[in-house]
Amino acid sequence: MKNKQHSYVFLATLSLFLFSPLSAFATPLIDGGGSQGTLNDQLATWTESVNGFAPTVSFIFSAIFTIMFLTGVVRMGYSIVTKTGQVMKFSTGLLIWVPIAFFFIRVLIIILFTTNSNNVTLLASDIIDLIKTTGYFTSVGMVLIGLVLMLFYKLIEHPEFGRWSKRLWVTASLLTLLITIMPFVLGAA
Structure with missing residues (x-):
């Protein structure tokens, strides 16, 4: 029921915009006075x-x-x-x-x-470098959090901490591998 009410309000607003008078500012391509x-x-x-x-x-x-x-x-x-x-x-x-x-x-x-046509490639390479750097820092953070979780595992011997630390290390290594290799594979390096 609410969706119907929202759609009615939307349609009313849309029709108000479509049928309201619009002001147009036009400059002719060719002047009537003869000067182009x-x-x-x-x-x-x-x-x-x-x-x-x-x-x-x-x-x-x-x-x-x-x-x-x-x-x-x-x-x-x-x-x-x-x-x-x-x-x-x-x-x-x-x-x-x-x-x-x-x-x-x-x-x-x-x-x-x-951006203009000259610096679009610079923008693309900067975005690729930003993503790579973010990925490397994320991997380092994941390894550090995995070390803390492994420390908790050693202190209280709870198996979840050991599993999570191993998962973080595996994911960090896969992320580092993908971030290093994929720009070369895709031809963007």
């Missing part, structure tokens, strides 16, 4: 007009994510008071994913607008 601008001039004009809307779009984008986050906070309070598990699950997911999505969308927009 070059295509580069026209593209510069269009780019300036689109860039003029950037602060408004950025504000609306931030406002939408803020509203979503605050909705999650209010629903979390409601779920704590009423002890409703489904609402708590939804609000927890909202509170986790809204900031993450907002951050990644902002980073993606920055990357899109700051």
